Amino acid sequence: MERRSFLALGASAAALASTRLAANPVRYPNPDMIKLDPSFSGFLGNTPIQRLYTSPDMFWAEGPAWSGWGNYLVWSDIPNNVQYRWLNDDGHVTRIRTNSNMSNGNTFDLQGKQISFEHLTRRVTRYEIDGSTTVLADSFGGKSLNAPNDGVVHPNGDLWFSDPGYGALGVYEGTQADTGSMQPYQKEAIYRLDMKSGKLHQVTDDIFKPNGVCFSPDYKKLYAADTGMSHYGPATAPPVIKVWDVVGESRLKNGRVFASMSMTVDGVEMSGGADGIRCDIDGNIWSSAGWAGAGYDGVHVFNPEGARVGQIRLPEICANLTFGGPKRNRLFMTASQSLYAVYTHTRGAHFC
Secondary structure, eight states: OOHHHHHHHHHHHHHHHHHHHTTOOOOSSOTTEEEOSTTOOOBOSSOOOEEEEEOTTOOOEEEEEEETTTTEEEEEETTTTEEEEEETTTOOEEEEESOOSSEEEEEEOTTSOEEEEETTTTEEEEEOTTSOEEEEEOEETTEEOSOOOOEEEOTTSOEEEEEOOGGGSOSSSSOSSOOSSSSSSSOOEEEEEOTTTOOEEEEEOOSSSEEEEEEOTTSSEEEEEEOTHHHHOTTTSOOEEEEEEEETTTEEEEEEEEEEOEEEETTEEEEOEEEEEEEBTTSOEEEEEESSOTTTSEEEEEOTTSOEEEEEEOSSOEEEEEEESTTSOEEEEEETTEEEEEEBSSOBSSOO
C-alpha cells in the first residue's frame, strides 16, 4: 500500500472514531436516573435514556398509550391537531391521524380499540375497527364537558377520566373561544363512564384540576394529579397527587393527598407539577414532572406510601408517560417536542 493511501486510511479511521466519540456516550449507571431511596429497585444500571423521536414541527407531545395487539405507541401533538405512531418493530414514526380534534390523552379499551380525549370538541371518542368514530361522552348534567384530558379502563370495562378544562381555556390547544373562567363549562371533576349502560357518573369534584389518572395494581385506589396551581395559584392549589379508595368498582371515598410535587434540588425548593401518572406492579407511582427547571423536570417516582424514591431527569418538560413494549417494562415519555424511552426493572401494572 502506498504511503499516501495508508495516511488517507488512517485519517478516515480517525474521523470515524471522532464521529463516534462525538455522540457523547453515557457512563452507566445513567447519571440522570437517580435513586433517592435504597429500597427502590425500579431502575436498571445498564440501560440508556433514548430519544426515540424529535421534530421541530411537533409542538407539545402528550397522551402516550401502548397498543399491545398492534405493538406500537400512539401519542398526541395537541396544538398541531395530529396523532403519531411509533412502531416497535423498526422504530418507524408516522402521523396516524391528521385531524384528531386536538386530542390530549389516549388509552385502549379491553378490545384493543383506541379511546381519545379531545379538547377541540370537548368529548371522549372511540375509534372503531371499520374506521368510524363513536362519541362516548360529551356532556354531563345538561352542560358540555370542559375538555376531557386523560383516562384509564377498569377490568369491568368502565372508563374513568379527568376533565380539568385546559383545552377550553384558549384557542391554542382547543376551543375557538375562551370562556374567561377557570371553570369553563362546569366544575372540574373526575368521571366514570358505565360502558354497559352508557351512563356518565361524576365520581368526585373534590380537586382543583384533575389531570393524569391511574389505578393501583389491584384497582382499589384511584390516583389523580392535581394541576390546579396553573390557574388557582400554588397557595390555593398546591401541586400534589391525590388518591381515593375505590368502592364497589363505581365510587370514590376518603380523598386525600398522596404526594407533594415540591422538592429540594441542590438546596433550592422547586415546585413544578405532575401531569401524566402510571403505576407499576409494585404499587409505585411514576409521574411526569415539569415547569420547574433543570434538575426537576422529567419523571418522579413515589413508593406506595407517597415518598419520592426515584427521579429521571430529562432535557425537556415531560408532559406524560406510559409503560409499554412486549414485556411492559419500557417507560415511554412524551416531553415537549420529543419522545423518550427507557427500560426499567419493573413493569407497568396495567396494559395502558
